[in-house]
């Protein structure tokens with residue numbers, strides 16, 4: 001908790017000013033009010049129960065307040081040169097990334113997505129440190145070195161295999177990945193793979209998700225309240241995981257070898273598929 005409290009102490013008043021700028025953008029990007037969000041959740045639940053509909057997707061801001069603030073503060077602290085942002089959607093997390101780069105007066109961000117509403121939504125002054133690449137992230141080009149990798153993209157096992165193999169070795173600094181410490185009923189192939197990867201490599205990590213450590217989450221909530229930070233996005237799940245990429249020499253598991261590493265991830269994937277199948281049969 002301490003490093004997070006220290007960061008909030010250092011950036012608390014700056015965050016209040018950033019929120020003043022960000023709140024109008026949130027609503028411009030279609031961010032729901034609490035009332036709209038409650039209706040959205042009812043519709044989502046009903047569609048899942050009645051029609052076994054897996055998910056309701058809509059282009060709208062999909063990153064929660066606390067995880068955005070932590071993302072912003074980590075970028076302010078680490079001052080990365082090259083930021084890669086997979087799955088920028090409407091651009092909500094991206095504006096926070098770009099605001100941090102602007103405040104640092106340093107760095108450039110490349111965002112990737114199949115869709116392009118972010119181009120319209122992101123203010124011109126923030127676009128000076130930004131390039132957008134439209135298309136499938138898995139089939140795009142990347143720089144050889146990445147200082148900060150932010151991912152909120154395709155939540156599948158195969159996508160996670162791809163980026164752990166192709167992008168992780170290029171990262172020299174920090175990583176954040178959304179939708180990892182989800183509520184128990186929300187299951188994604190990506191989160192299984194990333195949790196296995198973190199465990200396999202014994203990588204220190206944390207998440208502000210209440211499903212990761214409820215006490216830690218509540219402490220942050222209290223701390224934010226004392227600082228007078230607003231509650232904007234009605235979703236409070238904050239499922240993002242944060243970690244610093246360990247140096248290759250510090251990997252202490254037998255999965256050092258990239259081939260064994262990929263095999264580990266595939267084994268975990270197959271194991272989980274098997275248990276999913278068994279679960280379906282028993283229902």
Ligand SMILES: C[S@@+](CC[C@H](N)C(=O)[O-])C[C@H]1O[C@@H](n2cnc3c(N)ncnc32)[C@H](O)[C@@H]1O
Pocket residue numbers: 060061062063086087088089090091092093094112113114115135136137138152153154
């Ligand atoms: C949850 S949204 C991103 C939300 C956004 N980061 C925010 O803060 O609001 C996920 C995005 O990933 C994009 N996406 C999914 N699969 C993709 C792929 N294979 N390549 C590129 N983008 C992809 C979707 O188009 C969607 O915009």
